[in-house]
Amino acid sequence: MANTKSIAQGLDVPIPARAGIGLKAQHYEEIAERLPTDIGWLEVHSENYFGRGGPAHNWLAALRTRYPVSLHGVGLSLGSAGALDARHLGRLAELENRIEPGQVSEHLSWSIANGDYLNDLIPLPYTEEALDTFSLHVEEMQEALKRPVLIENPSVYMRYEHSTIPETEFLLAVATRTGCGVLLDVNNVFVSAHNLAFDPIKYIDAIPGNLVGEIHLGGHFDAPVDGGVDGEVLKIDDHGSQVREEVWDLYAHAIGRIGPKPTLIEWDSDVPELDVLLSEAKRANAILDIEEREKKSGVRHAAYA
Amino acid sequence: MPHTPKLARNLAAVQTAVRDTVLGASADRLKGVVADDRLGYARRLNVYRNNTTILLREALAANFPVIHALVGEDFFANLARAFVRTHPPQSPCLFEYGDDFPGFIEDFTGARDLPYLADVARLEWAWVEAHHADDAPALNAEQLSSVLPEDYGRLIFAIHPAARVIASPYPIHAIWAMHQADADPDATVDLNQGGEAVLVTRPGAHVRVTVLGPGEDGFIHNLADGETLGDAFANAQAKADNFDAAHALTLLLTQGVLSAHALTEQT
Numbered sequence: 001m002a003n004t005k006s007i008a009q010g011l012d013v014p015i016p017a018r019a020g021i022g023l024k025a026q027h028y029e030e031i032a033e034r035l036p037t038d039i040g041w042l043e044v045h046s047e048n049y050f051g052r053g054g055p056a057h058n059w060l061a062a063l064r065t066r067y068p069v070s071l072h073g074v075g076l077s078l079g080s081a082g083a084l085d086a087r088h089l090g091r092l093a094e095l096e097n098r099i100e101p102g103q104v105s106e107h108l109s110w111s112i113a114n115g116d117y118l119n120d121l122i123p124l125p126y127t128e129e130a131l132d133t134f135s136l137h138v139e140e141m142q143e144a145l146k147r148p149v150l151i152e153n154p155s156v157y158m159r160y161e162h163s164t165i166p167e168t169e170f171l172l173a174v175a176t177r178t179g180c181g182v183l184l185d186v187n188n189v190f191v192s193a194h195n196l197a198f199d200p201i202k203y204i205d206a207i208p209g210n211l212v213g214e215i216h217l218g219g220h221f222d223a224p225v226d227g228g229v230d231g232e233v234l235k236i237d238d239h240g241s242q243v244r245e246e247v248w249d250l251y252a253h254a255i256g257r258i259g260p261k262p263t264l265i266e267w268d269s270d271v272p273e274l275d276v277l278l279s280e281a282k283r284a285n286a287i288l289d290i291e292e293r294e295k296k297s298g299v300r301h302a303a304y305a
Numbered sequence: 306m307p308h309t310p311k312l313a314r315n316l317a318a319v320q321t322a323v324r325d326t327v328l329g330a331s332a333d334r335l336k337g338v339v340a341d342d343r344l345g346y347a348r349r350l351n352v353y354r355n356n357t358t359i360l361l362r363e364a365l366a367a368n369f370p371v372i373h374a375l376v377g378e379d380f381f382a383n384l385a386r387a388f389v390r391t392h393p394p395q396s397p398c399l400f401e402y403g404d405d406f407p408g409f410i411e412d413f414t415g416a417r418d419l420p421y422l423a424d425v426a427r428l429e430w431a432w433v434e435a436h437h438a439d440d441a442p443a444l445n446a447e448q449l450s451s452v453l454p455e456d457y458g459r460l461i462f463a464i465h466p467a468a469r470v471i472a473s474p475y476p477i478h479a480i481w482a483m484h485q486a487d488a489d490p491d492a493t494v495d496l497n498q499g500g501e502a503v504l505v506t507r508p509g510a511h512v513r514v515t516v517l518g519p520g521e522d523g524f525i526h527n528l529a530d531g532e533t534l535g536d537a538f539a540n541a542q543a544k545a546d547n548f549d550a551a552h553a554l555t556l557l558l559t560q561g562v563l564s565a566h567a568l569t570e571q572t
Binding site for chain 2: 133
């Protein structure tokens with residue numbers, strides 16, 4: 001009977017406001033065997049499942065019967081000047097049909113110039129031209145997938161002199177124009193705030209809670225600056241370690257303000273044992289639980305007021 | 306001093322300039338475009354250059370683990386950086402990145418002392434392609450049981466979508482096998498032992514890599530070109546004295562080389 005229930009859950013329920021983890025090939029078998037309950041859903045990088053066949057598809061299809069799945073794209077390059085890659089969008093729509101994901105997301109960034117894919121999420125100059133281009137591409141994506149998508153705030157290491165719009169305003173303008181939602185990456189806010197010297201709390205508080213469809217938490221590392229003074233570092237977002245304490249604090253602040261949201265533990269390099277990801281998921285669930293209880297009892301923690 | 310024209314502030318021009326810098330060009334064109342604070346525009350752009358270089362190197366190492374093991378970390382880093390800068394991916398699907406890597410290795414000055422390297426890379430690329438190929442049932446002996454023995458010569462086949470054959474003047478299978486998880490740690494390879502042809506297939510979930518006997522690579526190529534089984538046998542026997550027809554037929558029907566069969570009209 002337990003199986004019947006989890007199959008129904010996997011197929012019908014959208015992404016729940018619980019912790020999920022990024023699905024990695026090295027964990028396929030263990031997740032299928034253990035069906036851990038610390039995770040309420042799974043997320044995959046869409047592009048890893050664009051192959052014509054092979055074992056990855058079979059694992060994802062099998063796990064999809066047990067968990068809701070979110071498709072997180074890293075390659076559509078919504079911010080590129082010029083036309084979107086129609087073939088890429090076609091492959092995404094095909095995957096969407098096959099997997100029936102609870103959510104589909106992409107990034108506020110660009111990765112492709114003159115046909116070359118740079119495999120990094122590079123920030124846009126926040127100009128009216130970029131806003132027009134980006135919004136048009138989000139609309140095309142939503143049309144192809146026949147659903148609203150979520151757009152993730154980037155981790156940023158530089159800004160452009162000719163930017164005229166603050167990043168949060170740019171993101172909200174895209175949401176207003178296209179009807180898309182926001183994927184709030186709290187680690188990215190923390191990393192960018194350090195690198196560009198702004199207040200992360202102000203950034204988070206500028207995003208209306210009703211727009212946020214999902215939250216990301218991941219690890220970053222401190223790269224010493226060549227010739228920098230006083231141990232100066234740039235924070236680099238590499239999803240290669242545990243979520244930092246400061247980022248957990250920022251997450252608790254965000255959840256306190258906007259309420260429980262589906263929360264992903266991202267870990268993409270030096271991927272550890274599944275149990276390490278599950279303990280991070282437990283920690284996120286504990287924060288979500290506090291907020292859920294307080295929401296029900298109507299009492300709000302003083303720190304969130 | 307050469308005069309660099311001022312970069313236009315439109316999206317396409319800025320993205321092209323950032324691409325050039327990420328792929329190795331000087332960051333100078335972006336001075337005044339990327340904010341030049343205390344850390345400096347070049348240092349900030351360098352984060353993106355590093356990310357691209359390192360992540361694409363890792364993608365290549367994932368697709369070519371034996372090349373990585375054969376040449377070691379430092380050599381591989383040089384090779385990968387040179388490749389990434391001249392052949393950046395044309396698709397955001399990194400399991401498709403590296404199609405041109407074997408050919409690049411062949412022409413890479415630093416790899417001239419390792420003439421077998423390019424063919425080992427071709428074998429690894431065949432593995433990657435097989436891994437992601439269309440799923441299709443493999444033809445087996447049972448499915449041929451309805452064909453009368455006297456009609457075998459008239460059989461033609463469709464090659465399985467995952468099947469690949471790589472032939473080399475070097476013992477590429479022996480080299481490749483030494484770097485697999487189940488390899489004998491004391492194994493050695495004699496580079497002068499002669500060439501090898503290798504069959505790569507994926508009849509189910511797992512990729513299989515099989516060394517081929519004499520004449521079998523040409524035999525499979527001929528079947529792929531639409532020759533009847535009878536003609537392919539005759540041609541293989543004519544070309545290689547020690548072609549073993551029984552071994553070749555077993556290979557076809559147990560390793561996932563074929564996906565469908567048909568009979569040509571009687572002549």
